[in-house]
Amino acid sequence: MIGEKEGAGVDYLAEERAGAQFDLHSMKLFLAGGQHAYDVSKRMADLVANDPVFAKEDRVRVPRKEHYKNSLRKAGHAWKTILEQGLTEEESMKLRGFIDEPTYTELHWGMFIPALKGQATEEQQHKWLPKAYKMAIIGCYAQTELGHGSNVQGLETTATFDASTDEFVLHSPTLTSTKWWPGGLGKASTHALVYARLITDSQDYGVHAFIVQIRSLEDHTPLPNVTVGDIGVKFGNGGYNSMDNGLLRFDHVRIPRENMLMKLATVTKEGKYIRSNKPRQLGYGAMVFVRQGIVTDASIYLSRAVTIAVRYSAIRRQFGAKDDKPEVQVIDYRTQQYRLFPLLATVYAYRIVGFWMKWLYADVTERLNNNDFSTLPEVHSCTAGLKSMTTAITADGIEECRKLCGGHGYLCASGLPELYAVYVPACTYEGDNNILLLQVARFLLKTLAQAGSGTKPVGTAAYLGNIQHLTSVNCKVSRGEDWLNPSVMLEAFEARAARMAVGCGMRVAKAPDSESAFNELSPELVEAAQAHCQLIVVSKFIEQVQKDIPGEGVKQQLEVLCNLYALSLLTAHSGDFLATGYLTSRQVSLAKDQQKALFSAVRPNAVALVDAFDHTDNYLGSDLGRYDGDVYTHLYKNAWKDPLNESVVTEGYHDYLRPVLKQQLWGPASKL
Amino acid sequence: MIGEKEGAGVDYLAEERAGAQFDLHSMKLFLAGGQHAYDVSKRMADLVANDPVFAKEDRVRVPRKEHYKNSLRKAGHAWKTILEQGLTEEESMKLRGFIDEPTYTELHWGMFIPALKGQATEEQQHKWLPKAYKMAIIGCYAQTELGHGSNVQGLETTATFDASTDEFVLHSPTLTSTKWWPGGLGKASTHALVYARLITDSQDYGVHAFIVQIRSLEDHTPLPNVTVGDIGVKFGNGGYNSMDNGLLRFDHVRIPRENMLMKLATVTKEGKYIRSNKPRQLGYGAMVFVRQGIVTDASIYLSRAVTIAVRYSAIRRQFGAKDDKPEVQVIDYRTQQYRLFPLLATVYAYRIVGFWMKWLYADVTERLNNNDFSTLPEVHSCTAGLKSMTTAITADGIEECRKLCGGHGYLCASGLPELYAVYVPACTYEGDNNILLLQVARFLLKTLAQAGSGTKPVGTAAYLGNIQHLTSVNCKVSRGEDWLNPSVMLEAFEARAARMAVGCGMRVAKAPDSESAFNELSPELVEAAQAHCQLIVVSKFIEQVQKDIPGEGVKQQLEVLCNLYALSLLTAHSGDFLATGYLTSRQVSLAKDQQKALFSAVRPNAVALVDAFDHTDNYLGSDLGRYDGDVYTHLYKNAWKDPLNESVVTEGYHDYLRPVLKQQLWGPASKL
Incomplete structure (x- = not known):
């Protein structure tokens, strides 16, 4: 009967496994896409499963602030591990995947850096990429706005060129132009790739991308005239709440002209807009x-x-x-x-x-x-x-x-x-x-x-x-x-x-x-x-x-x-x-x-x-999906870890339950 | 433009409303099921919306323990309100519904009391119902077990009759027999209606219901040989987590024979099982x-x-x-x-x-x-x-x-x-x-x-x-x-x-x-x-x-x-x-x-x-669904209430972000 035996060696699914009609290891290799990919995955999955810093079992039980702080710790520890062990890009990606907790690093590596590569000139890449690669800056991708999602052409944030200072002025003209949703923006990023309407000589040239520093590299405070914060709790207990999806407003924030990503279009010192002849399809x-x-x-x-x-x-x-x-x-x-x-x-x-x-x-x-x-x-x-x-x-x-x-x-x-x-x-x-x-x-x-x-x-x-x-x-x-x-x-x-x-x-x-x-x-x-x-x-x-x-x-x-x-x-x-x-x-x-x-x-x-998917118990994070099938033992054991079980008599008993049971709802002591 | 005007009198949906081709009030009455039901709903909805104790906006942001405590407070306050205002049963049900937060009272009124009415003899009802009606006891409905859900006949908990003391002995013989899921059981209830296999004279007569006291009426501690607790966090931030769905195990717990609900079957002092001739269909x-x-x-x-x-x-x-x-x-x-x-x-x-x-x-x-x-x-x-x-x-x-x-x-x-x-x-x-x-x-x-x-x-x-x-x-x-x-x-x-x-x-x-x-x-x-x-x-x-x-x-x-x-x-x-x-x-x-x-x-x-559904903004609890359509203003305002926005520079910056940005991942001070 399930739960009678426990620990290493128990396998309540052994009979099921014995009945399989194919070679499991070959199927694992097939699903991984070959020996190399299989090896990398296995190594990274085990690395995460065996490092206590990456433990994830309490993430549905802790308050959001702590959950977020934990995710910052894990992201930092992952970065340290990547450098320490000299992991390749492929290994680093897998490592982050197995940590299984969305953080700012995903947007930095997955959106900010690729966008720089795709839209920045070589000179710009030379300036920004080395910093980004060593994470001396943390970048996010600030496109969507409170009132504008899929229709990029409808974005309202403006970047108006001021030839007198050779600067763009970033501005959020309306409430609905507030940048809203970018991951990593809320609390972590130092820089944002901001999509805004380029205006020069009073003409609107549509949406372009600009690199904007939003927080101090010294003390992480938001720069002047930048309003930035988290947009609030999302679906699920843990879920995506480890991510600081953010909001961002500009009150006439100035950036140098060369912070516009200029691979596909440029603005000259004089404010002239020039579309490059590079085919847009390259993206x-x-x-x-x-x-x-x-x-x-x-x-x-x-x-x-x-x-x-x-x-x-x-x-x-x-x-x-x-x-x-x-x-x-x-x-x-x-x-x-x-x-x-x-x-x-x-x-x-x-x-x-x-x-x-x-x-x-x-x-x-x-x-x-x-x-x-x-x-x-x-x-x-x-x-x-x-x-x-x-x-x-x-x-x-x-x-x-x-x-x-x-x-x-x-x-x-x-x-x-x-x-x-x-x-x-x-x-x-x-x-x-x-x-x-x-x-x-x-x-x-x-x-x-x-x-x-x-x-x-x-x-x-x-x-x-x-x-x-x-x-x-x-x-x-x-x-x-x-x-x-x-x-x-x-x-x-x-x-x-x-x-x-x-x-x-x-x-x-x-x-x-x-x-x-x-x-x-x-x-x-x-x-x-x-x-x-x-x-x-x-x-x-x-x-x-x-x-x-x-x-x-x-x-x-x-x-x-x-x-x-x-x-x-x-x-x-x-x-x-x-x-x-x-x-x-x-x-x-x-x-x-x-x-x-x-x-x-x-x-x-x-x-x-x-089994051929080869997930570790750590990655699955499920009492029901355990490899050994010892479902009930672990459901029972883990239930006791709930904060409500910290005290035998519940907090709130004296203030809110006892007065009900004892018919003492009124009187000076009543908190009801 | 949305967000330009705010406050009382703003109605960004006014044009939509003006275009309707039917009488709104008549539709409201139709949906409510008549004038009386409409009046009761309206009164109770407004009562809840206007009482700050019932405010619910922070429930996705607080940790579970606090969320649970808040729900105890609301449940107690609701009970006080019901008594204070002399609300009818219909009104009380509506009131609890509009509070919109599952608690132990639902199971007490919705399952425990109805089960007593349906399965207890008149004598038993006379003994238990008055206490339940004034909430001098709090009851829950303990049927499902860790290993047994829909198939009630498969339950494992036993209630073995001991003629020598005229008692039933409640016992949980296996891990899978642990009672699991009953709402209100985890932390609040004093009594449980326990479904268990009735055994007398070594014969198993199948599943019957027993009233079992599980917590002291004096200090709320679990009674001897009773193990009781919460089963842990469920889907969603707030969601059903205000409910203490519980687990319960008995180690040979004794209850008087007359705690068996005996309307449909009885056990005599001598241990004889007698099925009543009342038609079972009455239920x-x-x-x-x-x-x-x-x-x-x-x-x-x-x-x-x-x-x-x-x-x-x-x-x-x-x-x-x-x-x-x-x-x-x-x-x-x-x-x-x-x-x-x-x-x-x-x-x-x-x-x-x-x-x-x-x-x-x-x-x-x-x-x-x-x-x-x-x-x-x-x-x-x-x-x-x-x-x-x-x-x-x-x-x-x-x-x-x-x-x-x-x-x-x-x-x-x-x-x-x-x-x-x-x-x-x-x-x-x-x-x-x-x-x-x-x-x-x-x-x-x-x-x-x-x-x-x-x-x-x-x-x-x-x-x-x-x-x-x-x-x-x-x-x-x-x-x-x-x-x-x-x-x-x-x-x-x-x-x-x-x-x-x-x-x-x-x-x-x-x-x-x-x-x-x-x-x-x-x-x-x-x-x-x-x-x-x-x-x-x-x-x-x-x-x-x-x-x-x-x-x-x-x-x-x-x-x-x-x-x-x-x-x-x-x-x-x-x-x-x-x-x-x-x-x-x-x-x-x-x-x-x-x-x-x-x-x-x-x-x-x-x-x-x-609009004809007549929901208050309080009951909807949605920035997107506001009556006035002032969506963006409130999304923006409410985002700032997130715990992550309590500090401008995020907690964890010094320990986990700064070391990354400054390439100070190693050394004695590193927490990574």
């Missing part, structure tokens, strides 16, 4: 890189939730006790499998798409170096769609895993509430998910129009060159097993995506005002964009499992997961497939039956398939 | 009452989220600025309407279902008094399904509203993170939502089987008596407006629900082992149950709008919302309607077009339709 490479990271992160975050839910579902038993046998493992219920196993398959799918996006990044970088911009619209749309889809599904998937853990998933000790709270902003930052999908939809309509006039669609949109076939063909499935044929599956997703896009395209084309037709049809356009993105993931998964993959049984497991992933999407969105006339209801029904057969194939491997 | 009335409350609460919680999201969507502007005109209000985008307006309609739908359930409760009570148990299976299934559906949709809907508020929805200042965190347990308590849906599915299969052998289905299942027609008829819709015909709509939902149930029923009937077929088919059964529940809500909404409803334009608004509610379900679940062959894809497409026409009808009334 796209960085965007692909960032989005590739987001998709891989989605897979990692979802894998943590799925690990917890799968292990706990194998431990938890409920109903169905018979003849002295214990109750049934929750993971054996079809309703549980129906919600959980598709998410398990999704983790694998997104990991594989992440690998592919690494290739895409390399490809686009090479093209940009050769001034080949031909694939950019497709790459832009594809990465926008994948960012949107993977983050949205991951956020919802984490919460679904929490629900799959029943009541105990609601305890912070499960690790799941915080995982959701800390992850869900990914749906908003780096491009709001809904707006990104509308961008994908615009691309699809444009591609269809161009295909109509003879331009061949490329890359992930290539199937749109095959419209005639895809809008006339019918699905060939007549038995459940037919759904396991990769070309059958691919055609289904291509036909559905193509038909949805064409359906929208025809309606927009017919409308007198295409812009208002676009708004009118936007719910359908979003759905068409989603269908397109799902197709991309399904096709990349299918491509992957058609290659050789080393390790006993590894390829077979991936095939099962690939089919499960695709069929789960298909049955969940059966309305699309039916409405476009590609599938019959009988074919949908066969898909559902086949899906259940795949559940049964996954079941004996489920625990091993999450 | 069903209470269950209907509780579930009616849950459905009404769902409507209230969702209405709070929708109020915030609608008002903020009318204030927030983004993209589309043209010719010096400001950006477009977010509420004017179809993508926003597509996600937001169906939730608005859902609030109205659930409110109306709540009204109907009040009638159902009265009806079932009268029947039980007349020993008429004929409608109980249908009532049980219907209330189980409605509890499950409304809580699940409300939880997801709150989170959807949060997402609809963009980045700012992620701030606790929006009120939405806490609203979600505090609401989502409703999906688990009082019956886990998934298990409830499977109960509905079982009822549907049974009803179909009985209908086949001539028993006429009743109440909300009556349509299953019409299977022949519903499985053969086709939808008559040929133009979009046809969807506005109530009988067309009703038939669509009946046909789809009937066909899904019949489809499952035939497969289970054909299977050799119907129990394993049930598990195998459970995902489809859950979907069939959901279709059935959606039909109930749609049909009750349609019934309501066919009656006379006073107030200019009120009935028209309700008709629009009714159609929107139904069509939104229909388009979201179009796969069901298509797969069952009832609808063609053209009819689905017409439904989508009609849905958009309804969005346009809702749009000018949206703000007034949420």
Whole structure:
């Protein structure tokens, strides 16, 4: 019985592990993306797990101020460790990831420095980057404002050039122009990369970036006429509250002219605005890189939730006790499998798409170096769609895993509430998910129009060159097993995506005002964009499992997961497939039956398939998701650490409970 | 511009309000359920809003211990207010609701006392109820255990009768038998209603209820051999963390025999177990009452989220600025309407279902008094399904509203993170939502089987008596407006629900082992149950709008919302309607077009339709959802209250930031 044995050597999931039908280590290597990446991850994960400074168990229990101070300590200690051990950039990134607590360093390394590299001239880089690299300055990325998020062109902060002093004057003209949300801004940063409207000679040249020092390098006090602070508590106990998302206002703050980032445009001493002739598309490479990271992160975050839910579902038993046998493992219920196993398959799918996006990044970088911009619209749309889809599904998937853990998933000790709270902003930052999908939809309509006039669609949109076939063909499935044929599956997703896009395209084309037709049809356009993105993931998964993959049984497991992933999407969105006339209801029904057969194939491997993610107990931070399955012992033990349990008789008893129990609510001593 | 004016008299939503096409006050009365209920709510809401003891703005910022102490203070003050002002039971319940912070009093009044009333003999009630009514004892409801949730029959705690002392011995034989989750148990309660296996003469008679004192009435220390404490931090900052959900273990704790609740079964002095001849179904009335409350609460919680999201969507502007005109209000985008307006309609739908359930409760009570148990299976299934559906949709809907508020929805200042965190347990308590849906599915299969052998289905299942027609008829819709015909709509939902149930029923009937077929088919059964529940809500909404409803334009608004509610379900679940062959894809497409026409009808009334919920700013607790729309001013002002802003230079600067900036990471003074 769970909880009877405890400590090293206990493994309540041993039987589950023994039943796995594939080589675990090979799968770990596959998921890590090879031996080198595996080694780095393992080393950094262990380094964090074994250093008490990085302990994270109390973060939901301490007040925010202490939580924030702890995160500063961890960030500083991480930096010290990086220098001490001479870690590479790759190792440093992994290290920060495993510490698993958002801090100012993320924005410094992830936004401030890359933006300098992308938008500063070489001279400017020479001036600023060495300081930034040794963290003699701490930078943040100050774009969004209280009243302005996704629409960068709507920003109100102004940077007005004063030729008389060769300075820009930064100013926040309205309440809504207050910079709002930048991470690391609230309490930590010394410098901000401020996006503001460039005004010279009374003309507004739109939004540009400026380096602005906001705090003293001596005593960290805000500089004169700079108002800066934290924007307040966010979703979750720990969650993102270790980050000092900040607000910032300028009251005519002056900075030297050369603090404008001038790679793409300059202002001369005389106040003349000159746009450089460097192609603006050069920035796209960085965007692909960032989005590739987001998709891989989605897979990692979802894998943590799925690990917890799968292990706990194998431990938890409920109903169905018979003849002295214990109750049934929750993971054996079809309703549980129906919600959980598709998410398990999704983790694998997104990991594989992440690998592919690494290739895409390399490809686009090479093209940009050769001034080949031909694939950019497709790459832009594809990465926008994948960012949107993977983050949205991951956020919802984490919460679904929490629900799959029943009541105990609601305890912070499960690790799941915080995982959701800390992850869900990914749906908003780096491009709001809904707006990104509308961008994908615009691309699809444009591609269809161009295909109509003879331009061949490329890359992930290539199937749109095959419209005639895809809008006339019918699905060939007549038995459940037919759904396991990769070309059958691919055609289904291509036909559905193509038909949805064409359906929208025809309606927009017919409308007198295409812009208002676009708004009118936007719910359908979003759905068409989603269908397109799902197709991309399904096709990349299918491509992957058609290659050789080393390790006993590894390829077979991936095939099962690939089919499960695709069929789960298909049955969940059966309305699309039916409405476009590609599938019959009988074919949908066969898909559902086949899906259940795949559940049964996954079941004996489920625990091993999450073990393959190779998360340390420290990184998971979950009593429910422990490797050893000793769930109840640790839930019980850790409950006693709650501050409320510090005293046997609760604080407040004498003032607020005793007067109730003793009917002494009135009188001079009453505090009620 | 927002934020230019502030204070009393400012109304940035005035224009929105002026455009409404119905009488607001009449709508308020309708939603409240009449003048009396409206008056009580208004009085209690204002009482709470105007009493500084009930202020709630700092609850996300204080540490848990302080948060808990504050909640004890509020609970005590509420009790004092109730006595002082001589509030009725109805008023007291409303008062506690508006305080909007879960505490031990909820369980005392909502579970402990009702359980005593339902399961204690008159003599026992006479002994315990007076003490409970004056709160001389505080009770909680200790059923679930660390290893056992929904399956009450699996509980492990034992109550072994010892005839030699005429006592029961309460014991927790295993770790997993630890009582876990009961609200009010952790730190506040003096007594617990403990569910334990009754053992007498070495025989196990299953789970029964016992009153057990757990803390001293003198000094509140736990009684000997009782281990009791809080189970730890839960999802959210404030959220449910004001509640001391507790753990409880017994080490052979003795209680008098008469502490067993003996209405339905007794144990004699000699240890003989005697089941009473009172029908067990009598408890069903209470269950209907509780579930009616849950459905009404769902409507209230969702209405709070929708109020915030609608008002903020009318204030927030983004993209589309043209010719010096400001950006477009977010509420004017179809993508926003597509996600937001169906939730608005859902609030109205659930409110109306709540009204109907009040009638159902009265009806079932009268029947039980007349020993008429004929409608109980249908009532049980219907209330189980409605509890499950409304809580699940409300939880997801709150989170959807949060997402609809963009980045700012992620701030606790929006009120939405806490609203979600505090609401989502409703999906688990009082019956886990998934298990409830499977109960509905079982009822549907049974009803179909009985209908086949001539028993006429009743109440909300009556349509299953019409299977022949519903499985053969086709939808008559040929133009979009046809969807506005109530009988067309009703038939669509009946046909789809009937066909899904019949489809499952035939497969289970054909299977050799119907129990394993049930598990195998459970995902489809859950979907069939959901279709059935959606039909109930749609049909009750349609019934309501066919009656006379006073107030200019009120009935028209309700008709629009009714159609929107139904069509939104229909388009979201179009796969069901298509797969069952009832609808063609053209009819689905017409439904989508009609849905958009309804969005346009809702749009000018949206703000007034949420004003009709009549929430005070205090109760909403949201900077985004303020009545006056002065969003940005208050976001900005309230940010400064964050603990991190108490000092200009952050705590931790000298120890953890300065060493980084100054490259002083090593040396004797380093704390890194």
